[in-house]
Amino acid sequence: xxxxxxxxxxxxxxxALNKILSDNKIKFSEISTQFKKYIIGILSNEIDIRLIGNIxxxxxxxxxxxxxxxxxxxxxxxxxxxxxxxxxxxxxxxFTLIAGPCSIESEYQVQKSVEQLKKNNVKIMxxxxxxxxxxxxxxxxxxxxxxxxLHSVCKANGIKIITEVMQVSQIExxxxxxxxxxxxxxxxxxxxxLDALGKVDMPVMLKRGISGTIDELLQSAEYVFFAGNEKLxxxxxxxxxxxxxxxxxxxxxAIPILKEKSxxxxxxxxxxxxxxxxxxxxxxxxxxxxxxxxxxxEMHHEPEIxxxxxxxSLNFEEFDKLVNRLMVLEEGLK
Ligand code: PEP
Ligand code: MN
Numbered sequence: 001x002x003x004x005x006x007x008x009x010x011x012x013x014x015x016a017l018n019k020i021l022s023d024n025k026i027k028f029s030e031i032s033t034q035f036k037k038y039i040i041g042i043l044s045n046e047i048d049i050r051l052i053g054n055i056x057x058x059x060x061x062x063x064x065x066x067x068x069x070x071x072x073x074x075x076x077x078x079x080x081x082x083x084x085x086x087x088x089x090x091x092x093x094x095f096t097l098i099a100g101p102c103s104i105e106s107e108y109q110v111q112k113s114v115e116q117l118k119k120n121n122v123k124i125m126x127x128x129x130x131x132x133x134x135x136x137x138x139x140x141x142x143x144x145x146x147x148x149x150l151h152s153v154c155k156a157n158g159i160k161i162i163t164e165v166m167q168v169s170q171i172e173x174x175x176x177x178x179x180x181x182x183x184x185x186x187x188x189x190x191x192x193x194l195d196a197l198g199k200v201d202m203p204v205m206l207k208r209g210i211s212g213t214i215d216e217l218l219q220s221a222e223y224v225f226f227a228g229n230e231k232l233x234x235x236x237x238x239x240x241x242x243x244x245x246x247x248x249x250x251x252x253x254a255i256p257i258l259k260e261k262s263x264x265x266x267x268x269x270x271x272x273x274x275x276x277x278x279x280x281x282x283x284x285x286x287x288x289x290x291x292x293x294x295x296x297x298e299m300h301h302e303p304e305i306x307x308x309x310x311x312x313s314l315n316f317e318e319f320d321k322l323v324n325r326l327m328v329l330e331e332g333l334k
Contacts, residue, residue, distance in 0.1 A: 001026075001049065002062045002075045003039040009057030016055050020047075031070070033230045034201045040069050040226075066261070067215065068222040071232065076263040079293075082203045082231055084160045084179045088123045090203075090233055091265030095330055096294030098162055098267070099319065100126040102309035103139060104146045110153045112301040116316050117159055120323045124160045124179070125150075126296055131308060132166060132186045139307040144173050151177035162205060162296070168196040175202060185210045185237055185272075188220050198227020205233040205267060211240045214254055218262055234258055234266045235296065236287075238273035247275020247312070250283055255290040266291075271298035271312045280314060281322045285329055297322065 003017070021028050021041060028041040043063070053061045066072045081092040090096045097120075100113050104127040117125055127150055131141035142149075147163060154161050160179035165171055166187060174181070180203040187193055188209035197204045204224055208217045221232050236255060238248025250273030258266045268287030270280050284295045300306045300313040314322060 001041040001043050001052075002060075002064055002069050003041065003052055003058055004060040005037040005039065006057050006059050007037060009037070013055050013057030017052060017058065020051055020055075029226070031226055031228070033225065033228045035230055038070065066218075068218040068262075070225040070230075071218055071221045071262045071264055073261060073263045078263065080230075080232070080263045080265060082180075082233055082265060084124070084203065086123075086158065086160075088160050088179075090124075090267070091293050095288055095292070095326065096124065096267070097122045097323070097326070098124040098126050098294060098296040099299045101300045101306060102271075102298050102313060103128050103131055103307050104142050104150050104163075105307050107149055107153065109301060110150055113299065114153055114157050114159055116299065116301070116319065118157060120320065122323070123158070124162055125154055126162050126182075126298070128164045128182075128308075130164055130166045130170060132164070132184050133308070144170075147174060147177045165193070165197070168193055171196055171200060175200060178202065180205050180233070182235075183207060183220075185212075188212055188217065191223060194220055194223035195227045198224045198229045200229060201231070202229070203231040203233060204229060205235050207235040207237045207269065208239060208251075208254065214257055214261070217258070221262070221264060232264050234262065234264050235269055236266065236273070236292075237269035238275075246279075248273055250274050252283075252286055252290050255287060255292050259291050265293040268292040268295045270295060271309070271314075275312045277303065277312050277314060277318070280312060281318070281325065284322060285325060288326060288329055289333065295326075 024047045026041040031038040049061050062075045064072050064074045082090040129141045129146040162180040164182040164184045183206045185207045238250040241249040270283035298313040299319045303310040303313040
């Protein structure tokens, strides 16, 4: 059960509510986000929720049987729109493209990428500076200095930044230089990181875990909301299956299912989803048809020499073509 309180609920109303909860032996948690105050009650027996709804300081009360509550569409029917400022949004109407290299490598590379984004009217750049790599010998990112450089170029050009945060201690040093924190597939169930991201007022995009289920992704999002941050985005990036013909199995089914189960925006990551450059376009188009709110695409001015994930990064010509085809498809779907 989700009880949404008026922000100015009186002490008298709070006490009346507490009495109903304790009389009915309802275990509950109090949640306070950047926007609102909620009480989540775990119901073990039947209760007439009108008793709660009739209290003046209670704005709304809903019965939600899902294991996740606040991210469930059973409670909030309208889609959530994440505002990044300057009119840049994710969710609601429209399809938001995010693009950039797998890893930030140099100022030259960032300049080239930003020019390419501007040419295509893409407002959000991706690019990792803290890279989770399977091998310790692989390129692990330029770190905070790379992020500062990325930020100065993007800021000068009106481009927003999404980049991966790998651990709690990085949040503070990164926060002034990012617009969205990305939680990578290897960290989707790093609950300490999720708790800490719940304490900041900054959008968080959560990728599906490498072998994670849809419910686990939604419960990870619930962690961040529970800790106080409602600005959440979900990302389908493919998962590990027995199939070896491509890098990951992009779960197209997850898109309509996530949209049905949750009010949060859903971004597709076809680059990691298939891991093969020449097929990224088709999977991105499929994600649009499936109802994704946007896509995050790896792109590099010279994929052949990229420090990471060159095999799945589009070159600029391929990216231009993708953008054009997405525009045509979007028109066709109207
Ligand atoms: C990435 O976006 O570069 C990345 C490392 O993705 P994932 O966490 O999905 O593997
Ligand atoms: Mn990558």
